[in-house]
Amino acid sequence: MYVFMINPVAGKGKGVQVVKHFLRENNVSKKNYKTYYTDYPGHAIELTKQIASLNKDKITMLIVVGGDGTFYEVLNGAKNFNQLPLAFVPVGSGNDFARGCDMPLNPKDCLNQIFKDNSFQPYWAGAYLTDHKPPRLESLFASSLGFGFDAEVAERSNESNWKQWFNRLHLSVLVYVLGLIITIFKFKPKQLTLVVDGQERVLDQIWMLTISNHPYFGGGMKIAPNATINKHTFYVTIVHQISRWKLLLLFMTVFFGQHTKLKEVETFRASHLMINSQEKLTYHADGYTGQCYHCSVHKETTPRFVKRKK
Numbered sequence: 150m151y152v153f154m155i156n157p158v159a160g161k162g163k164g165v166q167v168v169k170h171f172l173r174e175n176n177v178s179k180k181n182y183k184t185y186y187t188d189y190p191g192h193a194i195e196l197t198k199q200i201a202s203l204n205k206d207k208i209t210m211l212i213v214v215g216g217d218g219t220f221y222e223v224l225n226g227a228k229n230f231n232q233l234p235l236a237f238v239p240v241g242s243g244n245d246f247a248r249g250c251d252m253p254l255n256p257k258d259c260l261n262q263i264f265k266d267n268s269f270q271p272y273w274a275g276a277y278l279t280d281h282k283p284p285r286l287e288s289l290f291a292s293s294l295g296f297g298f299d300a301e302v303a304e305r306s307n308e309s310n311w312k313q314w315f316n317r318l319h320l321s322v323l324v325y326v327l328g329l330i331i332t333i334f335k336f337k338p339k340q341l342t343l344v345v346d347g348q349e350r351v352l353d354q355i356w357m358l359t360i361s362n363h364p365y366f367g368g369g370m371k372i373a374p375n376a377t378i379n380k381h382t383f384y385v386t387i388v389h390q391i392s393r394w395k396l397l398l399l400f401m402t403v404f405f406g407q408h409t410k411l412k413e414v415e416t417f418r419a420s421h422l423m424i425n426s427q428e429k430l431t432y433h434a435d436g437y438t439g440q441c442y443h444c445s446v447h448k449e450t451t452p453r454f455v456k457r458k459k
C-alpha cells in the first residue's frame with residue numbers, strides 16, 4: 150500500500166491537486182493507496198508514528214508531499230521505524246531535500262520518477278540532542294543543522310508579523326531577505342567550544358556553523374558545495390571573523406557555492422560534533438528553530454531507504 154502524507158498548506162495547496170491528478174491519470178486503484186492530510190504544525194510527526202506502528206509491514210512507501218518542514222516532521226515521526234521506505238514530492242518553498250537527492254523539483258515529474266522503479270537508496274540522516282536531554286529525545290535532520298546567523302534569520306522570519314503579509318502578496322522570498330537584512334545589523338558573533346571527532350577547539354567571532362548531509366540549505370543555497378550523501382561524515386561550514394558587508398557578499402555567492410573561496414569560510418568533514426556555548430545559541434534543523442547551550446550531533450548508523458537519484 151502506498152501512503153501519501155500531504156501538507157495542504159505547503160505551496161498554497163499545490164500538493165493536494167498534484168496527487169489527485171497523478172492518481173486519476175494513472176488509474177491507481179483505491180485499495181492500493183491511502184491519503185492523509187496534516188491539520189496543524191507538528192501533526193505529521195504524530196500521524197507518521199501512528200501510521201508506521203499500525204501498518205509498518207503493509208506500507209510499500211510513505212510519500213511525503215510538502216516542503217522541507219513536512220519531511221522533517223515525518224522523519225522524526227518515523228525515528229523508530231528505519232525500515233519505512235520514504236519518498237519526497239517537493240511542493241514547498243525551499244525543497245532542499247529534493248535538491249540534495251537530485252530529484253526533480255517539478256512535483257509531477259518527481260511523482261513519475263518515484264514510481265518509475267522499485268529501488269530505494271540508503272540515506273543517513275543526522276541525529277542531534279540538545280542540552281544533555283535523555284537519548285530518547287534525540288531528533289533527526291534530513292538536510293542541515295545550523296547554529297548562529299542563519300538560525301537567527303530563520304527564527305526572525307518564522308516569528309515575524311510581516312511573514313503573512315508577504316505570503317498573501319505572493320512575495321514569500323522577501324520574508325527571508327528582510328529577516329536576513331535585519332539580522333545582519335542585530336547579530337552578535339558567538340564564542341563556541343567545538344569538539345570535532347574528539348578534538349576540542351575554542352572558536353571566536355563565529356557567525357555561522359552549519360552541519361550538512363548534502364549541499365543545499367535555505368532554499369537552494371549551496372552551503373556545502375562538495376557534499377555527497379554518505380554514511381560516515383557531515384560537511385561542516387564555519388563562517389567566522391567576517392564583516393557585516395562581506396557577509397552580504399557571502400549570501401550572494403553561496404547560491405553558486407563560491408563562498409568557500411573567502412578566507413572567512415572554513416570547511417571540513419566530521420562524524421561527531423559537540424557544540425558548547427556560554428550563552429543561549431539559536432539553531433535550526435531543516436528550518437525548525439530552537440535554542441540551546443549544548444548540542445551533540447552524529448550520523449544515524451542504520452540507513453533509511455529513500456527515493457533518490459544519487
Ligand SMILES: Nc1ncnc2c1ncn2[C@@H]1O[C@H](COP(=O)(O)OP(=O)(O)OP(=O)(O)O)[C@@H](O)[C@H]1O
Pocket residue numbers: 156157158159160187188189190191192215216217218219220222240241242243244245436
Ligand atoms: N494544515 C496545516 N495548517 C497550518 N500549518 C500546517 C498544516 N499542516 C502542516 N503545517 C505546517 O506547515 C509548515 C510549513 O510546511 P513546509 O515546511 O512543509 O512547507 P514550506 O514552508 O512551504 O516549504 P519549505 O520548508 O521547503 O520552505 C510546517 O511547519 C508544518 O508543520
